[in-house]
């Protein structure tokens with residue numbers, strides 16, 4: 001299924017007058033409206049291939065119907081999102097779930113949908129059919145050199161697939177760690193992992209980046225070998241200038257101050273990419289902005305301020321991606337909600353006046369500093385985000401348009417009610 005731009009334009013007609021009125025109100029409160037709109041026009045968020053089907057928990061999985069069954073269908077689903085919001089112009093692949101049998105053909109198909117390939121993801125957290133050696137006791141940290149070598153070779157293979165598709169980054173997330181005290185020598189586990197990452201890093205093309213993603217717990221519950229931003233930063237610093245830390249919002253212990261982490265990583269030039277989701281407890285992988293929208297705003301505020309202080313390009317210099325899972329929602333609806341939540345937080349963060357904020361801080365005016373943040377957070381920027389979409393030929397109301405066009409029903413018609421996406 002494809003959505004033609006003329007259909008979207010037709011859907012937009014009925015909302016156009018109401019939109020203009022809301023935008024005029026927003027224009028009165030936002031001094032630099034055009035610049036905010038332009039930044040939103042430029043901003044793209046990558047969609048992971050594994051978020052397009054229903055996700056499961058340890059207890060069960062409930063198919064949504066019409067899920068993409070192969071890489072071509074996954075690309076087509078991201079194409080649908082991109083047609084609706086013109087802000088999801090990249091797809092992130094996971095190997096071996098998404099091995100492209102004919103990279104040139106896959107690249108051409110993605111281009112037809114206006115998509116490029118974001119970071120490639122390797123997988124050494126589960127055993128594949130016909131795999132020689134098991135990752136039961138870890139991959140790069142493993143005490144067995146042959147197992148480490150297998151994991152290294154896999155990552156190098158993922159880089160090769162990425163090169164063929166025009167990607168330029170590799171995200172390594174390791175489930176390595178231990179479940180019980182005494183199981184691991186922490187220093188040996190770290191050293192083995194570092195040596196493995198060094199071998200992978202050595203094969204990276206010049207214009208590539210290596211993202212080291214950390215996670216506090218799960219699947220291991222006593223220790224994780226890349227457990228927090230300090231460990232990730234340590235690896236990234238030892239690896240070299242092409243290695244960066246990747247922050248996944250769900251990968252922290254409860255109540256961690258993620259905005260402070262982001263600020264310091266940016267200061268060190270070591271923040272590489274971002275995985276958006278939301279959570280109440282742990283790695284819940286819920287819709288972005290559904291639980292803690294103020295935290296999301298505070299993170300974006302540090303991102304914007306930190307990138308500006310280093311003269312970075314908001315749209316290009318960091319990897320922006322959603323990493324979520326959908327147990328009970330239509331994944332495409334969930335992703336439309338997530339992209340919108342990201343754009344809203346980004347737009348609100350752009351409204352904070354840095355000079356006023358710094359002046360308030362210099363005077364220890366705690367109250368004013370808080371007011372400046374909350375005034376921005378409490379500004380309704382939805383019409384501004386919609387205007388950015390409109391200028392790109394996207395839907396004023398993506399979710400409503402998706403429902404009006406009965407996209408899920410068409411996908412079920414096309415692929416069947418029991419189709420199941422590969423992945424998590």
Ligand SMILES: [Mn+2]
Pocket residue numbers: 213248275323
């Ligand atoms: Mn992630």
